[in-house]
Amino acid sequence: MVNFNGTLHDSSSHLLSIENRGYAYGDALFETLKVVHGKVLFWEDHYFRLMASMRIMRMEIPMNFTMEFLESEILKTIEANHLSKATVRVRVNVHRIEGGKYGPISNDINYNMVAERIEADFYTLNEAPYTVELYKDFYVAPGLLSTLKHNNKSINVLGSIFAKENKFDNCLLLNTNKTVVEALNGNLFLVKNRAIKTPPLTEGCLKGIMRKQLMELIEKLEGYTLEEAPISPFELQKADELFITNVITGIQPITRYRKKDFTTEVSQLLLERLNTKIRLS
Structure with missing residues (x-):
């Protein structure tokens, strides 16, 4: 299940068009999160980095983009994928809405979230040759x-x-x-x-x-x-x-x-x- 602007979809197909600014111009940001049994690790740091990055990119931050709101959306996405009791990698993507060329017609944004299971709950040391x-x-x-x-x-x-x-x-x-x-x-x-x-x-x-x-x-x-x-x-x-x-x-x-x-x-x-x-x- 994919979370697109708060609505859950069975698949990511047909959610993003060829005019998507993240695809067309790289006009997008993302956060990669590790969530262990419903706990988002270092969530406050991730949240403030995302907000600071959106400001630097001159993206309009929605009024509802609070730390609590985004965390609830992350957990909703995980639950929809039946991963609440697992360790999960979540990617939160934020892109400026479609329109314009290099110069966007708006600084408003869309967001989406995807989740996938990973193995280790805690961090382990990989001692194999690297x-x-x-x-x-x-x-x-x-x-x-x-x-x-x-x-x-x-x-x-x-x-x-x-x-x-x-x-x-x-x-x-x-x-x-x-x-x-x-x-x-x-x-x-x-x-x-x-x-x-x-x-x-x-x-x-x-x-x-x-x-x-x-x-x-x-x-x-x-x-x-x-x-x-x-x-x-x-x-x-x-x-x-x-x-x-x-x-x-x-x-x-x-x-x-x-x-x-x-x-x-x-x-x-x-x-x-x-x-x-x-x-x-």
């Missing part, structure tokens, strides 16, 4: 738009094809300044000695929800320091540990980059703290 490479065919532009979850994801799509063709598990993206920004599907953290570094938003990385959660945990981690600073490609092979974060996977350790193998000690420690935080919230 190899990455730099993707250098195209570069991320530093700036505010790059921090949004919008539908202009051509670099991520092409990077994913490159990774598959070359048998990598993921790729790291560079910005136009040739510093490392993030992975194809999440934010990047680098550990060297007891210092943990992640690129600042000004580098063009996604304003990740899991990034925010882990930064809060790292700041409370005794014996470790956290720094938001650009990461040079030369730093990757000197690191002790690299890991990728997103709200669905949690923490994905990188085990190998080129000829360098990495440990997973900090990843394991943070994952334990993350699951504890979720249980207590």
Whole structure:
């Protein structure tokens, strides 16, 4: 079942036309949520990121788009798909209504929600080999738009094809300044000695929800320091540990980059703290 503007439909067919601005111009935003047995993880952070992104995109925020309303719509969608007692991935899509060319005729929006079952209730550490490479065919532009979850994801799509063709598990993206920004599907953290570094938003990385959660945990981690600073490609092979974060996977350790193998000690420690935080919230 698909939720389109609050109405449930059996299928997504015939809901979006070829004139849809998300399709025609990438004039759309989305949020990817993890919902565990009816509890939306980090819902407040997701909600405020979506509202801030809509303002940046000059979309009209409906009066009824409260945190409570959208959460109830998410849970309604999950229930309609008989997934209330499961762990679910929900994608909330917001697009400007049809009309106009580059210049829209209105800033009003439509929204839709889709849900699918996923396996793990809590976050687990994938300790299987996980190899990455730099993707250098195209570069991320530093700036505010790059921090949004919008539908202009051509670099991520092409990077994913490159990774598959070359048998990598993921790729790291560079910005136009040739510093490392993030992975194809999440934010990047680098550990060297007891210092943990992640690129600042000004580098063009996604304003990740899991990034925010882990930064809060790292700041409370005794014996470790956290720094938001650009990461040079030369730093990757000197690191002790690299890991990728997103709200669905949690923490994905990188085990190998080129000829360098990495440990997973900090990843394991943070994952334990993350699951504890979720249980207590």
